[in-house]
Amino acid sequence: MKFKEFIKDSFVLVGFSAAGKWDEDIVYPIPRLWEKSRKFISERDADKIVGVCLPPRSNHYFYTCGMEMNSVDFHKIDEGMTIHTFPEQKYVVFKHIGSSKTIPSTYEKIWSVFDKEGYSIKEGMPEIEVVSTDMFGKEETKEYEMEVSIPVK
Template sequence: MDYQEVVKKSFVLIGYGAAGKWEGDWVYPIPSLWDRAASFIGEEGVDKIVGVCLPPRNDHYFYICGIELDSVDFNKIGEDMVLHTFPEQKYVVFTHRGNTDQIPATYGKIWREFDRKGYRIKAGMPEIESVRTDLFGKEESNEYEMEIWIPVE
């Protein structure tokens, strides 16, 4: 699986957030958060929607989906929205290509490669999923792409 190492500058994320979990009483808020974040499409300068998972690779998590800003802009924060700031961080970046129902399989490949190469997740840092706004509505096609950024030590 192809990937690259990237140092991402600090950023601010505003959007919609919710807690989720993979075990017990399963709670999966991610699709509804992406649906809500789609409301940003059409705003000037919004070319991608970003999802952030804290902590990565965990059964219990907090997920935020929205837009990335260079700095805090309180005028963009609407009702029921959250704002988080993240420091500069090194990531390993993978790309999922194809139907969204194959994203779990892509993550399986990512974690195998991640473990094989000896990468270690940087505690306290977000996992990032990024999709260009022109790909919204194409989630069930082979044209769909999502970047997956895993924070590393």
């Protein structure tokens, strides 16, 4: 699986958030958060939808999905939304291509490459998922694409 390294500038994310977990009673809020954010993003003519997961690679996590901004703008925030700021950070970026149902297998490949290459997760930084808005409606097709960025030390 191919990947690249890059430094992401600091950014602000405004969106909808929820806690989730993978062990015992699975709580999986991500599809619901993407759907709520998709509506919000479409109304604001944004070109991408962004999801962040804290901490990365964890069975218990906090997920936010929405849109990225350069600075805090409270006029763009609806009731029930959260806002998060993140500093500049180095990431390794992978690309998922295919139905959204195959994202878990893509993550298995990502973690295998991540470990094989000797990377370590930077604590306190988010894992980032980015999808172009022109992918809306293509989630179940083989053309669907998503970038996955993992924060590294």
